[in-house]
Amino acid sequence: MHDRPMTVGEALVVMLEQAGVDTVFGIPGVHTIELYRGLADSAIRHITPRHEQGAGFMADGYARVTGRPGVCIVITGPGLTNTLTAMAQARADSIPMLVISGVNATATLGNGRGHLHELPDQSGLVSTVALRSFTLTDPAQLSDVLAQAFAVMTSGRPGPVHIEIPTDIMKLPAGKQTFTMPLNPRPNPSAADLATAQRMCADAKMPVILIGGGAVAHASAVRNFAQALDAPVISTTNSRGIMAGHDLDLPASPSLACVRDLLMTADLVLALGTELGPTDCDMYEDGGFTLPKNLIRVDIDSAQLARGPLPALPVTADLGSFLDNMLSNRDAWARKSTGDGAKRSKAVRELALAEIGETYGSHIDLCHEIWRAMPDATLVGDSTQLIYAGNMYVEAPRETAWFNSATGFGTLGYAAPAAIGAALGQPGRPAVALLGDGGFQFTLAELGSARDCNADVAFLVWNNSGYMEIETSMVSASIAPIGVTPSAPDFSIVASAYGLPSRRVASQDELIAALKELPRPCLIEYLAPR
Known part of the structure; x- marks a missing residue:
């Protein structure tokens, strides 16, 4: 491309390519043009929205269907604040999003002199919404910061992450750096939790599964698990379609009385990858959503397990790992299908449509x-x-x-x-x-x-x-x-x-x-x- 050393902006583009990024959404401005220096020569497609909020929402939609982080490049100040609404939606729905912004030159930060697009504490503002906000102050740390950003987005509960780069740092030589995508081992369930879950499933006569957006990446395993358990599967908004066409599919909201009745008459409920939030489970805000005491919750976020209905068995683990472990030992707990699960699901589907x-x-x-x-x-x-x-x-x-x-x-x-x-x-x-x-x-x-x-x-x-x-x-x-x-x-x-x-x-x-x-x-x- 050229004989001179790559700038931080150019190196960032190369590293994004190495991370598998093929599309970025953003509106260029004087505070980000150095991030665009290498973009035209890259394989990355740039999409220009009409507003930075649109950039964030585009990244959100892209991330949901691909399973990969959506990436935005926005200017400091108003460009970033315009993106905050989209970041908040991504945070609420656990959508991985990388927002890369400029910030004023290093020597001006915190001075309050009224520089263009200046905020009192830009990183602090974004930190109220983002999982993490990084400020790159040393060009030699670019690869480390980007690796940390991807690690945060792709391990644990996903969400938006922010990197800000001062305008003077963008122009500096990046030096020789090697970027490697982080390998994030997903948490496995403990042997004790698996044994307890298997026993609870084996003892259940009328189990029900309730799934959320965290189950999307494990759709095939969810279907296999539900079939082995012969349990109706209630899907909240972000998990619709996982059980498409299956007799056990119950694509109805837990806000409906008939769905709540099914849950309360179950002798075991497994809540998989769902925060059990009010906008899914109590849309009419009547306070009527409750779950039986015999509840298993599986979530990658241990803090989430302490919110909402408290389970008899909280399992902090990657849902895919939990399901794979359960299915590898299905003989210990699987129920011989009598069609009971499909009958219960069909009955509630009919009641739900009537209730609606x-x-x-x-x-x-x-x-x-x-x-x-x-x-x-x-x-x-x-x-x-x-x-x-x-x-x-x-x-x-x-x-x-x-x-x-x-x-x-x-x-x-x-x-x-x-x-x-x-x-x-x-x-x-x-x-x-x-x-x-x-x-x-x-x-x-x-x-x-x-x-x-x-x-x-x-x-x-x-x-x-x-x-x-x-x-x-x-x-x-x-x-x-x-x-x-x-x-x-x-x-x-x-x-x-x-x-x-x-x-x-x-x-x-x-x-x-x-x-x-x-x-x-x-x-x-x-x-x-x-």
């Missing part, structure tokens, strides 16, 4: 129709009616085919950029962004990003003329609705301005036809009844 009601039921049918028309599609959502309905019950065709920001941190503006990230992360799998007309306006400009990278995304705008769910909640609480009817633009004109084809539809049949006929990226506005 006609309106949500029609929304769920629409989601299923989208998958029938586009079997390989990934449905990515914001907080909108279709998503709330699907989070109660939706039969996703595979793991990571359904995810959204309506649980956990619960941010708006997520679906459009996250869908772009998902489509880029899985070429050949289109993404459908399920958006409300209000929430879409948070990141509406990402239509331009989709056009720039020719993302295989259909933006489905569920237009019910405002924040309908919030309005309904206000009315239910005898509060006069106010602030819930923000005006929306003519979405077709906005789409046209960005060069995207669009169509306005008012029925399910028209929607499916549009999805089949319009080239992507495209925008479809569904005029939903109020």
